[in-house]
Amino acid sequence: MQYLLLIYANEAEIAKRSEAEAKAMMEEYGVFTQAIIKAGQFKAGDRLQPISTATTVRVRSGKTLTTDGPFAETREQLGGYYLIEAKNLDEASQIAARIPGAKHGSIEVRPIWVYK
Amino acid sequence: MSAAGIESVFRNEAGRVLATLIRLVGDFELAEEALQEAFTAAVEQWPASGVPDKPRAWLVNVGRHKAVDRLRRQILFRRKRRDLEIDAAIDRQSVACAEEADAFGDDILRLIFTCCHPALAIETQVALTLRSVCGLTTEAVARALLVGVETMAQRLVRAKKKIRAAKIPYETPAPAMLDERIEGVLAVIYLVFTEGYAVTAGAELMRWDLSSEAIRLARLLDGLLPGRPAIQGLLALLLLHDARRHGRTTEAGDIVLLEDQDRSLWDQAQIAEGTGLVGEALRAPGRPSPYAVQAAIAALHAEAPHHEATDWPQIVGLYEVLLRLQPSPVVELNHAAAVSMVDGPARALDLLDALAARGGLDGYHLLPAARADLFRRLGRRQEARAAYLAALALVKLEPERRLLARRLAELG
Numbered sequence: 001m002q003y004l005l006l007i008y009a010n011e012a013e014i015a016k017r018s019e020a021e022a023k024a025m026m027e028e029y030g031v032f033t034q035a036i037i038k039a040g041q042f043k044a045g046d047r048l049q050p051i052s053t054a055t056t057v058r059v060r061s062g063k064t065l066t067t068d069g070p071f072a073e074t075r076e077q078l079g080g081y082y083l084i085e086a087k088n089l090d091e092a093s094q095i096a097a098r099i100p101g102a103k104h105g106s107i108e109v110r111p112i113w114v115y116k
Numbered sequence: 117m118s119a120a121g122i123e124s125v126f127r128n129e130a131g132r133v134l135a136t137l138i139r140l141v142g143d144f145e146l147a148e149e150a151l152q153e154a155f156t157a158a159v160e161q162w163p164a165s166g167v168p169d170k171p172r173a174w175l176v177n178v179g180r181h182k183a184v185d186r187l188r189r190q191i192l193f194r195r196k197r198r199d200l201e202i203d204a205a206i207d208r209q210s211v212a213c214a215e216e217a218d219a220f221g222d223d224i225l226r227l228i229f230t231c232c233h234p235a236l237a238i239e240t241q242v243a244l245t246l247r248s249v250c251g252l253t254t255e256a257v258a259r260a261l262l263v264g265v266e267t268m269a270q271r272l273v274r275a276k277k278k279i280r281a282a283k284i285p286y287e288t289p290a291p292a293m294l295d296e297r298i299e300g301v302l303a304v305i306y307l308v309f310t311e312g313y314a315v316t317a318g319a320e321l322m323r324w325d326l327s328s329e330a331i332r333l334a335r336l337l338d339g340l341l342p343g344r345p346a347i348q349g350l351l352a353l354l355l356l357h358d359a360r361r362h363g364r365t366t367e368a369g370d371i372v373l374l375e376d377q378d379r380s381l382w383d384q385a386q387i388a389e390g391t392g393l394v395g396e397a398l399r400a401p402g403r404p405s406p407y408a409v410q411a412a413i414a415a416l417h418a419e420a421p422h423h424e425a426t427d428w429p430q431i432v433g434l435y436e437v438l439l440r441l442q443p444s445p446v447v448e449l450n451h452a453a454a455v456s457m458v459d460g461p462a463r464a465l466d467l468l469d470a471l472a473a474r475g476g477l478d479g480y481h482l483l484p485a486a487r488a489d490l491f492r493r494l495g496r497r498q499e500a501r502a503a504y505l506a507a508l509a510l511v512k513l514e515p516e517r518r519l520l521a522r523r524l525a526e527l528g
Contacts, residue, residue: 001283087283087285088283088284088285089233089235089282089283089284089285090284090285090289090293093235109282110282111281111282111283
């Protein structure tokens with residue numbers, strides 16, 4: 001069964017990090033990613049560019065509206081994700097808890113919809 | 117066999133039969149439907165044939181066949197696409213019923229942990245546990261938790277959908293996670309009990325059916341996972357509180373305060389059982405469980421032959437332990453009340469004023485009620501009256517409102 005682990009964190013806080021702190025975090029992510037690849041649990045995963053680079057597209061009455069954003073005033077923003085393979089929610093949650101970002105931000109665990 | 121007799125078999129067996137069916141068919145909803153069909157079959161057959169020797173095994177067996185039938189129909193409906201899956205599903209279910217006897221305990225434990233999974237909202241955990249483990253109908257759960265039947269039905273459907281879609285495991289957690297997860301289960305049982313002990317709003321002070329369900333659950337858990345201090349502590353706490361049920365209210369439904377209760381109405385056997393469990397729980401090495409400490413306080417109240425004989429210094433000490441283990445404004449409030457019995461109301465008033473200044477209990481009627489009581493004992497009638505009025509403005513339960521009104525009237 002596949003789960004998407006969505007990594008939310010406060011971008012403003014992340015931007016304030018020193019170079020050494022940012023490097024240490026990258027290394028932690030590297031170690032974690034290697035570990036789940038080795039365990040056969042890794043399907044995909046990436047870091048996202050900051051929310052200031054985001055664009056929102058809507059189609060209304062056949063017209064495409066492209067806007068800057070999103071502008072939702074949330075404390076934490078989506079910053080990256082992993083797609084993983086896990087036996088059940090407990091295993092997925094345990095993997096989520098090992099993501100370095102879980103220590104300061106939050107991880108949303110969502111099962112992937114299976115079409116039958 | 118009478119309808120009432122069959123009803124009582126269902127009541128006692130529903131949780132266990134459901135738990136086993138879930139393991140056998142691997143699906144919460146399919147198992148529930150199978151359980152219903154098994155009960156329907158029993159209602160049709162038992163009045164004529166009599167109740168079988170092992171009603172639980174009979175119900176599991178019939179339920180399993182009903183589930184297999186349903187699976188077959190479903191799978192045929194999906195155009196026989198996955199023959200291998202059919203074989204696997206039917207194989208899983210062809211375990212002989214006789215061999216199942218020992219597995220019932222494990223099954224019910226798995227069901228409890230699934231219903232109390234932290235990925236479900238706490239009120240959903242309570243509802244699902246009452247519905248599935250205790251075998252209450254959706255209507256009864258809705259009534260007990262003061263929620264509309266429609267709302268409750270939807271809540272249960274959403275919960276089962278989440279169990280399936282997010283794949284909440286139907287299993288007892290691994291040993292490393294067990295203690296953490298038991299805490300959640302105990303919190304649910306405690307909620308069921310407190311909901312029964314003093315419903316959050318309305319006219320009726322207590323709902324014994326829910327308190328009894330909570331005790332039944334705690335006992336079940338203690339039987340399945342013996343020797344765990346947190347479970348023993350909770351069971352002791354529930355038994356000791358419940359032992360005093362007959363002293364707590366008058367026939368008219370008015371509250372009788374602890375100091376005025378007729379102690380001969382208390383259930384001595386239950387007090388003895390609770391006290392024994394507290395002893396065991398507190399003797400275990402390591403940090404004491406907060407439930408066990410609360411139970412020890414309840415035991416001291418229950419064991420005192422009369423109110424004046426209560427061991428207040430020890431109760432104050434236990435509240436201080438509790439404040440370190442699990443600090444909360446409510447514990448502080450109770451601590452202050454106990455202090456008033458040892459060091460006098462003036463000292464307790466200082467503690468309550470400090471608590472009120474921090475604002476942790478804004479809107480909680482027992483804070484002004486406790487202050488009013490201390491003012492009354494200090495002979496400060498004006499301040500007592502103002503505090504009773506403040507408490508009356510916040511109180512939600514009718515019997516509690518009457519008690520406060522009575523106290524206010526007594527001030528003259």
